[in-house]
Each structure stands twice: as structure tokens, then as C-alpha cells.
Amino acid sequence: MESLSVDLVDKAGSRSYPIHIGAGLIGRGELYRPYARGAVAIVTNSVVAPLYLEAVKKASGATAQIVVADGEQAKGWQTLNQVFDELLQARIGRDGLLVALGGGVVGDLAGFAAAIYQRGIDFVQVPTTLLAQVDSSVGGKTAINHALGKNMIGAFHQPRAVIADVATLDTLPERELRAGVAEVIKHGFALDASFVAWLEGNIELLLKRDAAALAHAVKRSCELKARVVAADEREAGERALLNFGHTFGHAIETGTGYGAWLHGEAVAAGMVMAAELSQLMGHLKKTEVARLRELVRRAGLPVKGPALAPERMLELMALDKKAAKGKTRFVLLESIGRAALRADVDEALVRKAIVAAAQ
Amino acid sequence: MESLSVDLVDKAGSRSYPIHIGAGLIGRGELYRPYARGAVAIVTNSVVAPLYLEAVKKASGATAQIVVADGEQAKGWQTLNQVFDELLQARIGRDGLLVALGGGVVGDLAGFAAAIYQRGIDFVQVPTTLLAQVDSSVGGKTAINHALGKNMIGAFHQPRAVIADVATLDTLPERELRAGVAEVIKHGFALDASFVAWLEGNIELLLKRDAAALAHAVKRSCELKARVVAADEREAGERALLNFGHTFGHAIETGTGYGAWLHGEAVAAGMVMAAELSQLMGHLKKTEVARLRELVRRAGLPVKGPALAPERMLELMALDKKAAKGKTRFVLLESIGRAALRADVDEALVRKAIVAAAQ
Numbered sequence: 001m002e003s004l005s006v007d008l009v010d011k012a013g014s015r016s017y018p019i020h021i022g023a024g025l026i027g028r029g030e031l032y033r034p035y036a037r038g039a040v041a042i043v044t045n046s047v048v049a050p051l052y053l054e055a056v057k058k059a060s061g062a063t064a065q066i067v068v069a070d071g072e073q074a075k076g077w078q079t080l081n082q083v084f085d086e087l088l089q090a091r092i093g094r095d096g097l098l099v100a101l102g103g104g105v106v107g108d109l110a111g112f113a114a115a116i117y118q119r120g121i122d123f124v125q126v127p128t129t130l131l132a133q134v135d136s137s138v139g140g141k142t143a144i145n146h147a148l149g150k151n152m153i154g155a156f157h158q159p160r161a162v163i164a165d166v167a168t169l170d171t172l173p174e175r176e177l178r179a180g181v182a183e184v185i186k187h188g189f190a191l192d193a194s195f196v197a198w199l200e201g202n203i204e205l206l207l208k209r210d211a212a213a214l215a216h217a218v219k220r221s222c223e224l225k226a227r228v229v230a231a232d233e234r235e236a237g238e239r240a241l242l243n244f245g246h247t248f249g250h251a252i253e254t255g256t257g258y259g260a261w262l263h264g265e266a267v268a269a270g271m272v273m274a275a276e277l278s279q280l281m282g283h284l285k286k287t288e289v290a291r292l293r294e295l296v297r298r299a300g301l302p303v304k305g306p307a308l309a310p311e312r313m314l315e316l317m318a319l320d321k322k323a324a325k326g327k328t329r330f331v332l333l334e335s336i337g338r339a340a341l342r343a344d345v346d347e348a349l350v351r352k353a354i355v356a357a358a359q
Numbered sequence: 360m361e362s363l364s365v366d367l368v369d370k371a372g373s374r375s376y377p378i379h380i381g382a383g384l385i386g387r388g389e390l391y392r393p394y395a396r397g398a399v400a401i402v403t404n405s406v407v408a409p410l411y412l413e414a415v416k417k418a419s420g421a422t423a424q425i426v427v428a429d430g431e432q433a434k435g436w437q438t439l440n441q442v443f444d445e446l447l448q449a450r451i452g453r454d455g456l457l458v459a460l461g462g463g464v465v466g467d468l469a470g471f472a473a474a475i476y477q478r479g480i481d482f483v484q485v486p487t488t489l490l491a492q493v494d495s496s497v498g499g500k501t502a503i504n505h506a507l508g509k510n511m512i513g514a515f516h517q518p519r520a521v522i523a524d525v526a527t528l529d530t531l532p533e534r535e536l537r538a539g540v541a542e543v544i545k546h547g548f549a550l551d552a553s554f555v556a557w558l559e560g561n562i563e564l565l566l567k568r569d570a571a572a573l574a575h576a577v578k579r580s581c582e583l584k585a586r587v588v589a590a591d592e593r594e595a596g597e598r599a600l601l602n603f604g605h606t607f608g609h610a611i612e613t614g615t616g617y618g619a620w621l622h623g624e625a626v627a628a629g630m631v632m633a634a635e636l637s638q639l640m641g642h643l644k645k646t647e648v649a650r651l652r653e654l655v656r657r658a659g660l661p662v663k664g665p666a667l668a669p670e671r672m673l674e675l676m677a678l679d680k681k682a683a684k685g686k687t688r689f690v691l692l693e694s695i696g697r698a699a700l701r702a703d704v705d706e707a708l709v710r711k712a713i714v715a716a717a718q
Contacts, residue, residue, distance in 0.1 A: 085507070088505065088508060116512050116513060141478065152476070153475050
């Protein structure tokens with residue numbers, strides 16, 4: 001097991017938390033015990049429950065288990081209220097601990113439930129997808145969706161610990177594994193050139209679910225993300241760099257209807273578009289764009305976006321911007337491993353980048 | 360206008376906020392302007408809107424107004440979702456400002472909406488009831504109710520400012536004014552003997568809504584509450600002293616069905632019970648209990664609880680305890696102005712105190 005620490009800006013001590021990474025961790029009681037001041041409740045979904053609920057229950061000493069539906073639809077009011085009903089019926093108090101066992105949806109939902117149940121209780125993330133292990137379980141962002149926008153209702157609520165057990169990835173469907181790899185690639189290209197080199201040498205091992213390779217990819221991703229989150233917990237600036245590929249990616253997800261493309265797949269194609277845009281703006285070399293394309297391809301991820309006209313993509317990005325009244329900002333690459341945030345991007349170049357990515 | 364400051368424990372600067380107290384403040388644009396980085400939305404209810412919405416709209420430059428139903432029922436999911444729908448339709452962004460214009464229900468609801476809308480936006484409290492001005496608008500507690508418990512879902516989210524305009528109290532129904540006075544009396548008896556003496560000399564002026572008397576009562580209450588909140592934002596200890604009269608009071612509210620007794624009325628009778636208990640335990644003198652009874656009576660508030668058997672009261676307090684898995688702790692008085700938290704209270708004495716209070 002390897003452990004690293006997320007140290008948050010206001011160094012009040014209690015704001016730091018460990019991320020444990022390794023194989024076979026979910027059954028280790030000592031990883032839960034420090035946070036179980038009162039009763040423990042597990043929130044998981046109907047797919048993960050048959051696989052890992054018993055082990056986590058035993059290790060954590062949980063007395064309540066809340067099994068929600070699988071899928072993005074569970075990230076809404078109704079499921080959130082189901083969680084509250086069951087927490088209250090199980091008499092979980094302010095000293096209770098909530099264990100989020102599952103992928104990004106369970107982590108976001110259960111984390112948000114912990115953030116607002118009795119004005120906030122402790123929670124531990126036990127991510128069981130690669131996407132959740134390398135991305136969503138770290139950083140304290142929790143949320144549910146609203147009919148008018150994804151993740152529109154939420155809170156910053158840091159977990160007390162993250163237990164990333166790479167052995168749980170053995171049961172992950174192939175397509176979801178690859179979608180998780182997209183965020184791993186993102187961390188490399190946005191923040192760490194040497195991690196990109198490591199990925200170029202180990203991508204096949206990762207896809208074969210080699211435990212050591214997975215553990216390294218999770219660890220390095222978490223280190224990179226933790227560093228950024230520590231510097232910018234509330235996403236005022238630097239944290240936005242983690243959104244490399246996401247401006248285009250969100251447009252792809254919305255344009256194709258949520259669920260048709262997995263988030264990681266949309267991000268993969270979105271990264272290629274963002275890289276082409278970076279090249280058109282004179283930052284990235286063509287050979288560097290080619291390295292991204294090649295790694296995405298080897299990961300079995302889409303290099304090209306869906307059949308959406310560039311005009312439609314621009315429209316979707318503008319809509320996305322308006323919904324939250326933010327500015328359309330692009331995370332561009334100055335070089336591999338060095339992302340930068342830019343708001344002053346010419347629309348004609350964006351159109352050109354979308355066309356170039358489709359070649 | 361008088362202004363005081365709530366300074367929170369982690370002195371990060373941005374965590375402090377002003378409370379402005381005076382007559383005719385809601386129309387002063389300069390009190391809103393420092394916080395209006397983006398669009399401004401007002402949340403109010405159907406009773407307050409016809410009275411003060413236009414003035415606040417003009418002063419704050421609000422472009423959106425959300426009018427919810429009046430009453431405790433509005434503190435639920437449905438109304439919260441109404442607020443989110445309208446905030447999103449009005450395209451209020453992360454830089455938006457929410458103005459909570461109304462009593463405790465609006466403050467709790469709108470404050471909670473601000474806490475979780477897009478993971479938290481700024482808000483300003485404009486309390487228009489005495490209860491909200493002296494109590495609920497200060498301290499950052501926000502919440503909605505759940506079918507299984509009041510204020511079960513919520514967040515700590517401090518306002519950027521509180522604008523307590525005592526002129527708005529002119530339109531407050533008599534009974535609600537008196538209910539607010541209960542919390543003023545509570546602040547005195549729990550925390551400040553000289554404030555009790557002032558109240559004994561000025562209670563009639565307060566009830567006549569003399570602006571200077573109201574402003575002093577609001578200011579002193581806010582000062583006392585702000586001091587406690589600053590020392591204990593998350594209610595680990597000292598903040599519980601503000602619950603003097605509330606353990607009994609909650610039992611009265613639940614036992615009579617929410618709404619039959621106003622919160623302040625239940626707290627008034629609850630304070631007498633808590634004082635009797637303090638006397639039975641040898642802390643408070645009989646003459647001190649008599650002073651509380653007399654002030655409560657002069658304020659037109661109930662000295663005696665409802666016709667609930669002591670056994671039923673004990674049962675309700677135990678239920679209250681179990682719901683949140685907390686311990687039944689009593690806030691007792693060691694003397695006037697010196698409250699203390701006690702968990703080791705003999706049940707027989709509690710029964711006796713309830714009986715004594717009914718004499």
C-alpha cells in the first residue's frame with residue numbers, strides 16, 4: 001500500500017486527508033476505524049453491492065447500508081432523499097461516518113449527502129472505478145444534477161480518507177476502464193511530461209489491469225490532482241487546468257445526449273481538439289499533438305469526436321457557458337505537461353481545431 | 360446605523376462579516392453593492408414581497424426575484440427546487456448574489472440554497488422579523504426540514520452581510536414580535552445579566568416597537584450571539600449555550616404539533632422550565648427564577664407550558680435525542696447571564712421542574 005496526503009490551503013490540520021492506494025485495501029479495517037466515531041453507513045449502488053458491500057461492511061463495522069440505483073440518473077433529488085430517509089431511519093447522528101462505495105456517481109451523491117446531512121458529517125471515499133480513483137474521489141467536489149444542468153447543486157466537502165483499491169478494477173467493464181484511462185492521460189498531458197512518457201511505455205499493461213501499473217497510474221494521477229487542489233480548493237484558478245479536454249468534451253456529451261458517450265470518451269476526443277487548438281495558436285508542436293493522438297488511440301479511446309458540425313459544437317459550448325454565466329475558457333497546452341487557461345480564443349480557430357481533429 | 364462584525368475562528372479575513380442595524384436600511388444600495396460581483400437575485404415570500412420587495416430590488420439592483428410560499432412548509436425540498444429552477448432560468452452564475460428577504464424560514468431556505476447552488480454562492484441576510492434579526496440570521500446555520508426531523512438537511516454557510524432594518528418590524532404581527540422577544544430574553548438570561556436589567560427597564564418600549572429600543576435589543580442580541588458563534592462556529596460546545604430553553608421548547612413544539620405554538624412561545628415556557636430545573640439543582644436562586652417568570656409574563660409570552668404530562672415531555676425529549684443520536688443535554692443557569700451545559704441531569708428532577716413550572 002502506498003499513501004499520499006492531500007494538504008489543503010488553510011492548513012488547519014484537520015483539512016488534510018490521506019489517499020491509500022493498493023490491491024486488497026477495501027477489507028482492511030484499520031483504514032476505516034480512525035474515522036468511525038459513531039455509527040457507519042455505506043452508500044453504494046446495485047451493481048457494486050453484490051461485489052464488495054459485504055467486505056466493506058465487515059471491515060468498516062457499518063450498521064447501515066443504502067443501495068441506490070446504478071447510473072447517472074441516481075445523481076438527483078429523489079435518490080438523495082432516499083439516502084436521507086435511510087440515514088435518519090438508521091439514526092445516523094452527527095458523529096456518523098458515511099462510506100461512499102462505488103464510482104463517480106456514488107461518490108458525488110454520497111459525498112453531497114454527507115456534506116448536508118445534519119449540516120455535514122464525515123465521509124470516506126472507496127472508489128471502485130478507475131475514473132473515480134484517478135479523478136472524482138479526490139478534491140472534495142460533490143454534487144447532484146439538476147434538470148437544467150449537470151452538477152448544478154453541490155458542495156465542497158473533503159473526504160476524511162480515500163481508499164483506492166486497484167483490485168476492485170478487475171470487475172470493471174472494459175469500456176469503463178478505458179474511459180478512466182482518458183483522465184489518466186489528461187493528468188499527464190496537462191501537468192506532467194514524464195508521466196506521459198511513462199504512459200507511452202505502459203499503456204498496454206494498464207489496459208491488461210496489471211496491479212502495479214494501475215497502482216502507479218492511480219498514485220501519480222492523485223498526486224498531480226492533489227497538488228492542484230491543495231493550491232486551489234475552490235477552483236478560482238489553477239484547478240481549472242484539470243479541465244483539459246473538458247470544454248469540448250462537455251459539448252460532445254450534451255450534443256450526443258448524455259450516456260451515448262462515456263465522460264472519458266468525450267474527454268479523449270475533447271483533448272485532441274484542445275491540442276489541435278493549441279497547435280493552431282502556435283503553442284504546441286505538431287509532433288506533440290501526434291503523441292496525444294497516438295496514446296489516445298492505443299488506449300482504445302476515440303480520437304475523433306462524433307458527427308457534430310463545428311457550428312453545433314460552438315453553439316453547445318456557448319450554451320454551456322451561458323447556463324452557468326461563466327466565460328468560455330479553454331485549457332490549452334503550451335507543451336506536453338504544461339497546461340494554461342485562456343479566455344481570449346478566436347472562434348474561427350476553435351472551428352478550425354474541430355475540423356482538424358476530425359481529420 | 361450601527362454596525363458590528365462577526366469574526367470567525369479561522370481568521371482568514373473573508374470569513375468575517377458585518378451586521379448593520381438601524382431603521383430604514385433596506386433601501387440603502389451601498390449596503391448591498393460591495394457583494395454584487397455578478398447578478399443579484401432576491402428570495403422572499405408572499406407576505407413580505409408586497410411590503411419590501413420593490414425597495415430591496417431597487418437598492419440591490421436585483422434582476423431576479425423568487426417568491427416562495429409563506430410558512431414553515433416552505434422549508435422543504437419542493438420550495439428549494441423552485442428556488443434552483445428560478446436561479447438557473449435567471450442564469451445566476453457562481454458570481455451571483457442571493458438576498459434573503461424575510462423571516463427565519465426564508466433565511467434558512469435561501470441561505471441553504473446559496474450554500475449548495477453551484478457549490479456555493481454569496482448571500483446577504485435581510486431579516487424582517489425580530490426572531491430572524493436577533494437570532495436566525497446570525498451564525499451561518501442554514502437548513503431545510505425533512506419529514507423525519509426539523510433542520511435535518513443543511514449547511515454552515517455564513518452570509519456576506521446581515522442588514523437588520525428595525526423599521527420592517529412595524530409590519531410584524533404582534534404575536535410574532537413577542538415570539539422574537541423570547542429569544543432576546545434568552546440572550547440576556549443565558550449570557551448577560553446587565554442586558555436582563557436593561558430588558559426589565561425597557562420591555563414595554565420594545566413591545567411598543569420604539570425604534571431605538573428595538574435597535575438596542577437587536578444589537579445587543581447580535582453581539583452576544585456573534586461572540587459565541589465566533590468562538591464555536593460548528594457548535595462543538597459554547598454555541599450550545601444559545602439553546603437555553605430549547606430542549607424543553609422543542610418538546611413543547613413537537614408535543615403540540617408544529618405551528619400551534621410559535622417557536623418563541625415554546626422557548627419562553629421552556630426557559631421557565633430550565634430555570635426551575637437550575638433552581639432544583641441548586642444553581643439558581645428562587646428570586647432569579649421569579650425575575651425570568653416576570654419578564655416572560657410582561658412580554659406577553661407563556662410562562663407555563665401546554666397541557667402535556669411531564670412523562671410525555673420526557674418522552675418527547677428522549678425522542679428528540681434519539682432522532683439525531685445526540686445526548687439530552689440541558690442548558691442550565693448558574694446565575695442570571697451565566698448558562699452552562701449539563702448532560703448529567705437526573706430525570707426525576709426534570710419531571711419536578713416541569714411540574715414546578717406549571718405552578
